[in-house]
Amino acid sequence: MPHHPSSPRRLLPRKLLQRRPAVAACAAVAVLAAAAILLAAPTTEAPSRTLLAGGSIPSRSREDPHATAEGRFVESSSLPPAEAPPPSLKASFSSRITPAGPSIFLAPAPSPVESVDDRVMEEPEQPDIKENLPKESAPFLQEPISSDSTSSSDVSEDLDMSVHTVPPPNPEIPLWSTAADAELIYAKKEIANAPLVSGHPDLYAPLFRNVSIFKRSYELMEALLKVYIYHDGAKPIFHSPFLKGIYASEGWFMKLIEGADQDFVVRDPNRAHLFYLPYSSRQLEHNLYVPGSNTLEPLSIFVKNYIDMISAKFPYWNRTKGADHFFVACHDWGPYTTKLHDELRKNTIKALCNADLSEGVFIRGRDVSLPETYVRSPRKPLNGIGGKPASQRSILAFFAGQMHGRVRPILLRHWGDKDADMRIYSRLPRRITRRMNYVQHMKSSKYCICPMGYEVNSPRIVEAIYYGCVPVIIADNFVLPFDDVLDWGAFSVVVPESDVPRLKEVLLEIPESRYVAMQSNVRKVQRHFLWHAKPVKYDIFHMILHSVWFSRVNQVLQVQ
Template identity: 25%
Template sequence: MWKLSKGSGNRTVPGFKDFTVRKGHVILGFAFCVICVIAGLSCSYRLSNSEPTEVRRLSTGSLLPHLRILTSQAYSDDEVPTTERASESMDSRTVVESLEDVKLGDENDGVPQGCDSNAELKVYMYDLPPEFHYGMISAFEPKIGKIWPANASQIPPYPGGLYQQHSPEYWLTSDLLTSNMQNREAPCTAFRVERWEDADFVFVPFFASLSYNRYGKVTDQMLVEEGSNMKHSLYKDKNEELQAKLVQYLEKHPAWKASNGKNHVMVIHHPNSMQAVRDRLRNALYVVSDFGRYENETANIRKDVVAPYKHVLPTFTDDSSSFHTRSTVVYFQGSIVRKEGGKIRHELYDLLKDEPDVHFTTGITASEGFHSATRGMRSSRFCLNLAGDTPSSNRLFDSIASHCVPVIISDDLELPFEDDLNYSSFCIFINSTRALQPGYVINLLRNVSSEEWTLMWERLLVVERHFEYQFPSVANDAVNMVWKAIARKLPAIRLTINKERRYMAKPSWRRSKLGAM
């Protein structure tokens, strides 16, 4: 193949007249091959002892948030039971097979692929039976052996009417339930994790307010529907039965035992909800409407979160009103005679009822009441928000939705998100003692200039989004704001839990080094 020419150190390659191969070329080629072999062996050794960035990105642990949508009945239409969770010990074969079904998406396509563990809060949610949550809603018909709706479209709507005002339990549960669905476009503040050990908080999906409204009250209408022999205790017993079952479940669960409930979140927004057991479970973080009917050790602003009512009047969209087109100066429509702190309503009624440009009347029931309140608030400059049986009422949030500047007369009121929002920029606060001075309220409000009122009205247009409950949620709406308020409680809760672990009988270092004792 190779031909050596006499008297020369060159070799010629047949068919290439002008191409000659010198001995030096051969030596250099051989040396290059040796270098490549050595470099290849070195590279192979490094790969076997380290994991490239691309490989780490697709490791089993990082895929679990995505794989979970395939294994949880709450997020897919298949028949996999909810209790069959994705495990951290999944073998490589399972991961590879699952990858074929997971659409991770293009990083540049701008479409979110669901929340992940980088969300602000990692939350574990108990898989309580449907009777504790969506099962209370008649539109929901769970399949036998299933707990949650099969997909987001099957989440039933919350009951209408006044029930809606105490519905944060529903919106938070629905948001958390869908927190890691693919293509989720809602904000990722709270993310549902598989194991309670990995969670910042443990969420209890009990619709306590709906339970009270559905089972905790007996009305004449219920007696008619059930027949004259129906016992008054039937509905009350159902509400208390659920509370007792919940306590039994929680106190046996290792997640509760690990922190004595201090990292648990429960929504008890209706002031009468969870009455039978809320003192027993008071270590939990409660989401409430106010603190009017609680002992200080049971609920307080230090450990708990105030959530807004869901307004029942429609949001005033495309509001082009002005100071001069809103002809009524002061508006109030509702119950005038109330107990305890609500006594101020009757006294103010006597002071304001005969004033011109003031609408102060008792409430109107049924749909006509909603229509008249909507018209009245939208045509008024100021809306009175007075203490009732409790310091708060839904009227404040109807005022905000109607862009009627709230006038708050409730000395003990705690407001939602006040550590994040300056209510004084869009509300007027009046001390109850001053409010009862003849002429004080009406003179103060009549002296507010057009420019001052317009500034507060414009701020209402900006902040109203913070009080909107919706599914799916959007950035900085009421759902998102409640999660953020819960997140702000986390450092203090962790501090309390860690302090209590100082003198544990079996501290973590002893368990890890010496084994169980």
């Protein structure tokens, strides 16, 4: 049974916030002083942890470092001759911008679940620090895309061609225009008029909301996208990815995009379509959180100071008020550390594992739901992937893990040790693990139950995909990973939290033929969730980058 290293991912009960000890306040001040040192330090320096907080930093290892990630960046972009943008698009153009132009937001599929948070098996309790978070409505829904190019009437049923004009949320008009803006506008028009696709060898249409749009968007990303990475910021907060454990997604992405031989990175910021803020939410928590303080204030102030420094030192943030900037955060606290900087919280593209609509931080249509991947071995991230075929899966449903959050205790109360078909445990008993461990259970089960914990995100969802088990997601207000392009109804089951008492009935109502199709689709979608030391086309690294690119394209306004 996998064991998750201790990790203060859980948020502290609100009532504890009212009893903060004076000592914690002093410690927080010390941490803030250390944060100033980090921000001012040059990128090349990597101060030891003992320099922070005026003495020592909590060095609690809450997760394993494992994976690797490399980015790709091309400084010369070339489309096929017939599809290349006219030379005029490369030239500068008027800075007058109007909200006109095609919009490629696709009508969202039925909202999946509400919230899914978990830590795979034995995860430590974490403080609950959702303090004074601004609640803003986020009704803006984005229609995901799907891709495949080449026209064919055979795929018309797979395409949602309801491309319509929807103004992006809080659009910010750039202070001046760039050639990169022209390329984004060109890409937006091309995607809106994507040719139909059928029989693509690498893209299975039923997995996507609109495979034609996805394919055209992905092609344009490969041909045009330039990302500028800020070099400012000292280690360990910046440029120091954790590569193992439940927060590995943010680390792998950072590792890969900052790696050698990138295809997408550009050194000239004036040519960039996107600007990457290379800090780690996991490192923020690990190095700046004061144990027992029950507050994220030091982390939030550190992030605010960093953005203020970037905007004062460079003109790029101010040009769009942060709308063409993005960061990637898998730690639960990632969304909450943005609360002290309005432009960062409202305008920046946030790639978050904790993609919870109910908190008022994650903005659907602008932000990106990041898959939470539990990496056990960075050197062999694909080790152990696979599972039994559908016909040999003897267990109807399986779950084992800690009983935190509002859903899991209800799940255990109704199904724990009550039904041989429903293998629901708080922890796997030794008498059972002697015969079959946690991973073997997932590889032998038809459905893997993925209930929310304290937060909505859960590594179990991707784990289930890795082991060929159909995920059953129980969480309300959760935006599922890559929801902008993938049709989760093709390979998963979303169950409202209120239906936990009738969970077995819900699963048995699914026809066997439907289950077999979903299990087959789980195996097909697996490639889009895999990390590779050297990124592979359509893998998780490229899918994350595409979601950020697609969000930016959707936001760009027409230039007069």
